[in-house]
Amino acid sequence: MKERLIFGYDPFVLPFTLGMVFIILYLLVGTVRIILALDDSERKLILKSFFPLKLFKSIKDIILDCLIHVKIFKKNPLLGYMHSSIAFGWFMLIFIGHIEVMIYTPQRTGVLYYPVFFRYFVMETHETLRGSFFFFLMDLSLLLVLTGIGLAIFKRFRSKALGMRRTTKLRLGDKIALYSLWAIFPLRLLAESFTANISGGSFLTISINHLLNAFVTNPDYILPVWWAYSIALGLFLFALPFSRYMHIPTEILLILLRNAGIKSSMSRNGYAESEIYSCSRCGICIDDCPMTVQKRNIKFSSVYFIRLLRRRFDESINTADKCLMCNKCVEVCPVGIDSTRLKLLKRQEEYGKSRTNYDYLSTIEYSKKRADNVLYYAGCMTHLSPAIYKSLFKILESAKIDYTFLDSDGSICCGRPLMLSGNLEGAKNLIKKNRELIKASGCDTLLLSCPICYKIFNEEYKLKGIKVVHHSVYINDLVKSGKISLKKSSDSYVFHDPCELGRGSNIYDEPRELLSNSGVVKEASKERRESICCGGSLGSLTLSYNDREQITKASLKALLENDPDKVVTACPLCLKSFSPYNSKPTIDIAQIISEQLINS
Amino acid sequence: MVDFGYSLSPSSRINLDNFDQGRLTILSKIEPDLIKCIACGSCAASCSAANFTKINLRKVILLLHRGLDNEAVSLIEGCMLCGKCTLVCPRGINTRNLIRSILKTYKEV
Numbered sequence: 266m267k268e269r270l271i272f273g274y275d276p277f278v279l280p281f282t283l284g285m286v287f288i289i290l291y292l293l294v295g296t297v298r299i300i301l302a303l304d305d306s307e308r309k310l311i312l313k314s315f316f317p318l319k320l321f322k323s324i325k326d327i328i329l330d331c332l333i334h335v336k337i338f339k340k341n342p343l344l345g346y347m348h349s350s351i352a353f354g355w356f357m358l359i360f361i362g363h364i365e366v367m368i369y370t371p372q373r374t375g376v377l378y379y380p381v382f383f384r385y386f387v388m389e390t391h392e393t394l395r396g397s398f399f400f401f402l403m404d405l406s407l408l409l410v411l412t413g414i415g416l417a418i419f420k421r422f423r424s425k426a427l428g429m430r431r432t433t434k435l436r437l438g439d440k441i442a443l444y445s446l447w448a449i450f451p452l453r454l455l456a457e458s459f460t461a462n463i464s465g466g467s468f469l470t471i472s473i474n475h476l477l478n479a480f481v482t483n484p485d486y487i488l489p490v491w492w493a494y495s496i497a498l499g500l501f502l503f504a505l506p507f508s509r510y511m512h513i514p515t516e517i518l519l520i521l522l523r524n525a526g527i528k529s530s531m532s533r534n535g536y537a538e539s540e541i542y543s544c545s546r547c548g549i550c551i552d553d554c555p556m557t558v559q560k561r562n563i564k565f566s567s568v569y570f571i572r573l574l575r576r577r578f579d580e581s582i583n584t585a586d587k588c589l590m591c592n593k594c595v596e597v598c599p600v601g602i603d604s605t606r607l608k609l610l611k612r613q614e615e616y617g618k619s620r621t622n623y624d625y626l627s628t629i630e631y632s633k634k635r636a637d638n639v640l641y642y643a644g645c646m647t648h649l650s651p652a653i654y655k656s657l658f659k660i661l662e663s664a665k666i667d668y669t670f671l672d673s674d675g676s677i678c679c680g681r682p683l684m685l686s687g688n689l690e691g692a693k694n695l696i697k698k699n700r701e702l703i704k705a706s707g708c709d710t711l712l713l714s715c716p717i718c719y720k721i722f723n724e725e726y727k728l729k730g731i732k733v734v735h736h737s738v739y740i741n742d743l744v745k746s747g748k749i750s751l752k753k754s755s756d757s758y759v760f761h762d763p764c765e766l767g768r769g770s771n772i773y774d775e776p777r778e779l780l781s782n783s784g785v786v787k788e789a790s791k792e793r794r795e796s797i798c799c800g801g802s803l804g805s806l807t808l809s810y811n812d813r814e815q816i817t818k819a820s821l822k823a824l825l826e827n828d829p830d831k832v833v834t835a836c837p838l839c840l841k842s843f844s845p846y847n848s849k850p851t852i853d854i855a856q857i858i859s860e861q862l863i864n865s
Numbered sequence: 866m867v868d869f870g871y872s873l874s875p876s877s878r879i880n881l882d883n884f885d886q887g888r889l890t891i892l893s894k895i896e897p898d899l900i901k902c903i904a905c906g907s908c909a910a911s912c913s914a915a916n917f918t919k920i921n922l923r924k925v926i927l928l929l930h931r932g933l934d935n936e937a938v939s940l941i942e943g944c945m946l947c948g949k950c951t952l953v954c955p956r957g958i959n960t961r962n963l964i965r966s967i968l969k970t971y972k973e974v
Contacts, residue, residue, distance in 0.1 A: 619969045620938055621942055621968060622943055645913045645949050646948075646949070677913065677917070678913055683946050803948045806961065810957030810959065
C-alpha cells in the first residue's frame, strides 16, 4: 500500500473539508456557550463527573445510546436496527478509516480528509492479510450503513412498518441534510468501487468494480464520482446545524451533562440548549402524546414545542400552556429529553406579574386536636368524590387505626396546580402554610388519596420525619401485614395508572398487587409507563373541554381493550373524568377494597 | 320620619362613561367561553378557597360585565387554581384558565 498522489491532495476534498471545519467550529462555539450559561455549582458538577467511575458510566451510556440505540430497539427492533446500523456503521467507517491512515500512511495522520477519501489517495502494491482484513471491515460497515439507509428510505413511504404512525414534518434544512445523507453512502460505494482496481477493496467494492468495468472503461469517470461524494458530505455538514441531524454530535454533550447531575433551570439556555439541539425530531412523542388523537392538535406535541424553542419563537408558550404534563413523551423519548420540565420552566418565565393575593393564608390555623399517628389530607379533588375518603375510613377503622382528618371542613390546595400554572411564588405560599399545619398536627404518617397532592408533598414539602404515603400503597401494606383481610370477588378489573402516580411517582405495582387480592386484574392495551392520561389533567391550562373529551374517550378505549368489569383508578380526578363517558363503572381503589373487607 | 327598617336599594346603574370595555373585549377574545356562562354558581359552591375568602367566579363574571373591574378582580385574587370549578362547570368552561386570563388582563386596576 502506498500513496498514489505525491501531495496527498486533490481539489475534490474541499467541500468536505470546509464542511468539517465549519461544523467543528460551530460545535466548539456551541459547547462554550452552553458551559458559560451554566452556573458555578453546575460547572463544579461537570468537573466532578470526570472521575473514572462516572466517566465510565458516561462512556457506556454514549455507546449504548448514540451508537447502538438500545432504547429505539426496545421501541421497535426494525426501527432500532435502522438507527444503529447507520450510527454504528458510520462510526466504524470513520474509526477504521483513521486506523488505516495511521498504519499505511502515517505521515498523513491528522489530515482531516484523508481517512474519508483514503481509497482515492492510495494504490495497492501487494495484497496482505492485514490489508484485506481492514478492507473487509470497511466494506462490511459500508454494507451495514447501506441497509440502514435502505430502511430509512423505505420508512419515508411506509413508516408504519417500522412502528411509527406519524413522523415530523421536515423543514428545508432537514430536507437538505436528509437527502444528502441518503446520497453519501451510495456515492461512497460507487466512488470506492470505481477505484477498487487501483486501491484494492473487498467483497463489495471489488465485485461492483468488475461489474462497472463491463460498462465504463474510461478511468476519467473516477473523479466526478469522488467529487459527488465529497459534495454530498459537504452539503450534509453545512446543513447539519439547521437540521434535525444536529443530535448526532450534541447528544454526546447531553449525556455527559446529564450524568453529571445537571437539570435544566432555564427553558432555552444552558442545559436546556443541549437538550433542544439533541432532539432528533424522530416524532416518537407524536404518536404517544394523548392530544394527538385529534389531528389538529399534533402541532402541540413536544417535538414541535422543542422546535419552537430552538428557533426562539414566542408561540412556544401557547404550546407549553396546552400540554397536559402527563410526562408520557419524556418516558418514550429515546434521547431522554425532559420536555415537561422545559414547558414548566417556560410557563414560569412567561408568568410575569399578574394579580394574586394569598394574604388570607395567615388567618388559617390548626384547629384539630393533636393528631393520631396517621393524618389524612383529602385535598381539593377528593372532596368532590367523598365516597373515596368514606371508603378509606371504613378500611382504616377495620384495621383499627386511629386517624385524623386534616381538612374535613375543606382546606387550602396542595400547591401543585398553582405550580403547574407557572406561579412558583404562589405555590410556595401554599406549601409553607400546609407544612405548618401538618407539623402542628404532630403526625408521623401523612395519608393521601390524590396523586397530585402525593407528588408535591413527596417532592417539594420536605417533611422531615413524616412518611408521605398514597392510599393505594398504604392499603396494600395493611393487607400484606394482615391488618385487614379481603374476600375475593369474581369481578375483573383494569387499573388506570394516573399520570402523577405512575410516571410521576413511579408507583405501578402496589395498586395492582392490592387489586389482585380482591379480583382478577386485566391488562389495558396501553398501561404502566405508557398509560394514557384521563384527559382531566390539571397540567394543561388552555386545552378545551371538547379536546379533553376526546382524550378521555381514547384513554377509556385502551383501558377497555380486554373487557374488564370495572375500571379502577387511584386518583379522584381520573375518576371524575372517566365516569361520564365510561360504559363500565369507574371506581376508586379504596371503594373496591372497602366492599371486599372481611370484618373480624 | 319613622324608620320602618326599609329603604330604597342603592342604584345599580352602570355609568357607561366610566366603563372601559377595552379589557373586556381583550378578555373575550382570549376566553371566548366567557359568554357561555349561565351564572349557575356551581363554581362558587365548589370552591376550596371560598372557605377563607369571598372568592366567587360567578360574581366576578357579572361584575366584569358591569364594568366594576377592581371589585371583580379583588374577588378572585386568592384563587389557588385547584381546578374544582372546571370539573363541576355544567357548560364545560375552562374556568381555571379564565381566572388566569382575568388576573393577567386586569393586572393593573
